[in-house]
Amino acid sequence: MSRRHFALLLTLLAIPVLSYAFNSVKGEIDPECQTTLPVTKISAAAGKKVELTPYDPMKAAGGHCNYTSEGKLLLIISKFSGGARQFKSLSSADAAVAPKPLKGVGDEAVLKGSIYAPDYIVIARRGNSVVAVSSALSPFGDKALLAPEVLAAVANAAF
Numbered sequence: 001m002s003r004r005h006f007a008l009l010l011t012l013l014a015i016p017v018l019s020y021a022f023n024s025v026k027g028e029i030d031p032e033c034q035t036t037l038p039v040t041k042i043s044a045a046a047g048k049k050v051e052l053t054p055y056d057p058m059k060a061a062g063g064h065c066n067y068t069s070e071g072k073l074l075l076i077i078s079k080f081s082g083g084a085r086q087f088k089s090l091s092s093a094d095a096a097v098a099p100k101p102l103k104g105v106g107d108e109a110v111l112k113g114s115i116y117a118p119d120y121i122v123i124a125r126r127g128n129s130v131v132a133v134s135s136a137l138s139p140f141g142d143k144a145l146l147a148p149e150v151l152a153a154v155a156n157a158a159f
Contacts, residue, residue, distance in 0.1 A: 033065035120144035
């Protein structure tokens with residue numbers, strides 16, 4: 001079999017596998033979100049009514065738990081269990097923006113952002129649990145829709 005035919009065969013075999021993998025998670029809400037991070041708890045921390053929305057990276061809803069308010073993405077929460085090592089990796093400084101330490105959130109926490117939109121992600125660790133709470137950004141991507149204090153409250157509620 002020529003390289004060309006082998007590549008074609010491999011591609012044809014990969015399409016159904018990738019399609020299944022993509023469609024098996026898209027459109028689902030992680031049941032953990034409804035039990036450990038219910039809408040009432042997150043609404044109280046966020047200070048506004050929120051709804052769970054299905055996982056859909058094509059709509060920027062790529063966290064474990066994604067929340068909308070008035071039909072627009074507002075908040076993305078991702079949970080990890082990698083402890084201090086994962087926290088260090090996630091909270092390390094990017095080239096342009098250094099993370100700011102946060103007090104009163106878990107065992108340790110930082111506030112991160114980008115050069116264009118500072119302070120829109122809280123990464124926190126409590127024991128071996130690590131949580132990343134990201135605010136959606138304004139339409140121009142220049143500011144977070146939720147204040148850092150709100151993100152910190154949501155991070156504490158997520159443990």
